[in-house]
Amino acid sequence: xxxxxxxxxxxxxxxxxxxxxxxxxxxxxxxxxxxxxxxxxxxxxxxxxxxxxxxxxxxxxxxxxxxxxxxxxxxxxxxxxxxxxxxxxxxxxxxxxxxxxxxxxxxxxxxxxxxxxxxxxxxxxxxxxxxxxxxxxxxxxxxxxxxxxxxxxxxxxxxxxxxxxxxxxxxxxxxxxxxxxxxxxxxxxxxxxxxxxxxxxxxxxxxxxxxxxxxxxx
Numbered sequence: 001x002x003x004x005x006x007x008x009x010x011x012x013x014x015x016x017x018x019x020x021x022x023x024x025x026x027x028x029x030x031x032x033x034x035x036x037x038x039x040x041x042x043x044x045x046x047x048x049x050x051x052x053x054x055x056x057x058x059x060x061x062x063x064x065x066x067x068x069x070x071x072x073x074x075x076x077x078x079x080x081x082x083x084x085x086x087x088x089x090x091x092x093x094x095x096x097x098x099x100x101x102x103x104x105x106x107x108x109x110x111x112x113x114x115x116x117x118x119x120x121x122x123x124x125x126x127x128x129x130x131x132x133x134x135x136x137x138x139x140x141x142x143x144x145x146x147x148x149x150x151x152x153x154x155x156x157x158x159x160x161x162x163x164x165x166x167x168x169x170x171x172x173x174x175x176x177x178x179x180x181x182x183x184x185x186x187x188x189x190x191x192x193x194x195x196x197x198x199x200x201x202x203x204x205x206x207x208x209x210x211x212x213x214x215x216x217x218x
Contacts, residue, residue: 016063021046023070043074092176100182100194103150103169104216106142107184107192110154110167113137114188118163126165126188129154146172149179157187159205164188168200185213192216 025043047070053061113132118124121135129152133143141147150169157164166187171180174197183200186192193201193213201213 016050016061016066020063020066021050021070023047023066023073025070025074027069027073041074043070043077047071047074089176096178096180096182099149099171099180102148103152103171103180103182104184104192104194106147106150106152107167107169107186109138109142110152111186111190111192114154114165114167115190125163126154126156128156149173157205162188164205164208166203168202170198170200174198184216185210 023043025046028043047067050061050063050067051071054064054067110129110132113135114126116137117127117132117135129138129143129145132138132154133140142152145152149172151172152167152169154165154167157166164187167185169184171178171183173179174181181196182194183196183198184192184194185201185203187203187208189208191209193210193215195201195213201210203210
């Protein structure tokens with residue numbers, strides 16, 4: 001009777017549910033950079049328990065290979081998350097810096113275009129970005145007012161004894177996940193100022209030097 005029972009037990013399929021769950025969760029964890037650690041920890045714990053059961057009670061529990069894969073994938077997911085946490089912020093900051101430099105150069109390009117327009121068709125006056133684009137003094141993308149993750153605005157300024165204009169360049173979004181963390185301002189003096197964050201420096205018609213900006217180009 002005991003031999004018959006043992007024979008039936010040996011023929012019964014061994015339980016692999018926990019091991020398979022560990023493998024699936026571990027795979028998802030690896031693909032999604034540890035699934036915010038929850039997936040990696042869950043897959044690791046399930047895998048360890050499943051592996052322990054498979055070794056202690058092999059006649060009941062199987063899935064040793066699946067459990068090992070689940071543990072491996074979960075650990076790799078954690079490693080990927082740690083590496084990403086160390087590298088990603090520096091990468092994003094470098095991207096912010098590159099976009100800021102590009103925006104600064106676009107502000108300079110608008111200044112040059114305004115000067116060219118003033119000396120030719122403008123007859124001493126300035127204009128807006130759309131007209132500068134129509135005159136082929138700046139590229140069409142910049143003339144649209146948005147380029148490289150930045151919003152560019154050039155407006156005429158009233159209230160002075162000579163023609164004036166303002167230029168501002170501000171990132172569409174700020175913060176570590178934003179496109180940039182510097183804003184820019186310039187005017188007919190050709191000087192360029194910057195400030196941290198998404199609010200560019202501002203100057204009045206009476207004082208063309210903004211009080212809340214750092215001079216970049218004298």
